[in-house]
Amino acid sequence: MPVQDQDARIAEQTRLVVERHATTEGPLLPILHEVQEEFGWLPPAALRTIAEGLNLGRAEVHGVATFYHDFRTEPAGRHRLKICRAEACQAMGGERIAERARAELGLDWHETAADGSVTLEPVYCLGLCACAPAAMVDDRLEGRLDADRFARILAEVRT
């Protein structure tokens, strides 16, 4: 799809989201969440439409979108690898897992591999503390990570 058509489609869908929230109090965050849910990230055309619809400056909307780590202003990779960095996982070797992920993928937190394969994200408790250390690969929870299982996960997310 040509870029202009794609931007027009994003703007139109975003306008509908803005309209639904326009009369509520503090609509910006819910709108950003819903738009991200829709597209998987916050494309520039969506941020422009939100700013116009709420009568806010573009810099203001962009500032909020980049302030919170939950929001993504770049498309995510084909896979998302979330490593739990909360207490129970840390106590069970989660930091080693986290460091290994960063080193072997060559990524820092919230970064996406240049080939678009994977985005690496920290997460603070996946509710799987009894099976620490834990991670999430796309929508799949993985507990009791040991070196071998984690090596398989790293191979999987590189595809």
Ligand code: FES
């Ligand atoms: S602390 Fe890692 S899953 Fe709860």
